[in-house]
Amino acid sequence: MRYIFLIFALCVVVVVAVAGKRGDLSRRPPIELFPDMDRQPKLRPQAPNDFFPDGRSSRLIIPGTVARGEHFEDTPANTGRLPGGTNLVESIPLEITEAMLNRGQQRFNINCSPCHGSMGDGNGITKRIGAMGVVADLHDPRVVKLTDGELFNTITYGKNLMGAYGPNVPVEDRWAIIAYLRTLQLSRLGNIDEVPAPFRTQFKK
Numbered sequence: 001m002r003y004i005f006l007i008f009a010l011c012v013v014v015v016v017a018v019a020g021k022r023g024d025l026s027r028r029p030p031i032e033l034f035p036d037m038d039r040q041p042k043l044r045p046q047a048p049n050d051f052f053p054d055g056r057s058s059r060l061i062i063p064g065t066v067a068r069g070e071h072f073e074d075t076p077a078n079t080g081r082l083p084g085g086t087n088l089v090e091s092i093p094l095e096i097t098e099a100m101l102n103r104g105q106q107r108f109n110i111n112c113s114p115c116h117g118s119m120g121d122g123n124g125i126t127k128r129i130g131a132m133g134v135v136a137d138l139h140d141p142r143v144v145k146l147t148d149g150e151l152f153n154t155i156t157y158g159k160n161l162m163g164a165y166g167p168n169v170p171v172e173d174r175w176a177i178i179a180y181l182r183t184l185q186l187s188r189l190g191n192i193d194e195v196p197a198p199f200r201t202q203f204k205k
């Protein structure tokens with residue numbers, strides 16, 4: 001304890017001798033403790049650099065590529081929302097074709113039927129093996145009444161127990177699935193008068 005001040009004073013002298021006083025000017029280069037941090041092999045934005053033949057460090061976008069986070073144009077088909085806001089669209093913003101419904105059926109059977117069942121009634125394989133307790137019945141009047149935008153939102157981001165399918169299912173396929181899901185719902189809600197006359201005989205009364 002007796003020498004603590006002496007030791008401290010010595011330390012100060014040593015530090016000042018090596019590092020100099022604060023604000024001192026020196027002609028010698030500064031001490032670099034981590035030279036690899038001071039001198040990084042990197043390109044500074046907007047600064048010239050001869051690494052690339054055209055001398056630019058900031059590269060131009062390669063034609064046909066899309067920057068990360070910029071994949072969406074703010075259109076209803078991409079976001080399920082009305083442009084410039086957060087309101088979900090009422091109905092599918094794409095033209096519905098037979099090809100789209102076929103695609104939707106295939107994608108529904110791949111992505112949704114494991115839980116919701118190929119009929120959409122919530123009796124998929126995951127329920128039978130007990131992996132999922134309650135799976136929504138997509139014929140539930142509450143789900144039938146959801147807008148297409150809300151369905152798009154549920155597929156994209158998931159809902160409660162259901163995970164997000166946005167990362168697995170591209171946007172056009174989400175709309176195709178919704179279109180097919182609507183036909184599934186209609187198949188239970190429609191009545192025989194809505195079937196065109198030539199096809200009515202195919203249905204049991």
Ligand code: HEC
Nearest residue numbers: 111112114115134135136143154155159160161162165177
């Ligand atoms: C891993 C199982 C699983 C898969 C796969 C799955 N879902 Fe679901 N889904 C659920 C469960 C569970 C619920 C009930 C969520 C809750 O309310 O807890 C649900 C709910 C829903 C609802 C009702 C949402 C609401 O507002 O109540 C819709 C619509 C739906 N799913 C559509 C789909 C579609 C379309 C697909 C295919 C892209 C799909 N789901 C794939 C498990 C799944």
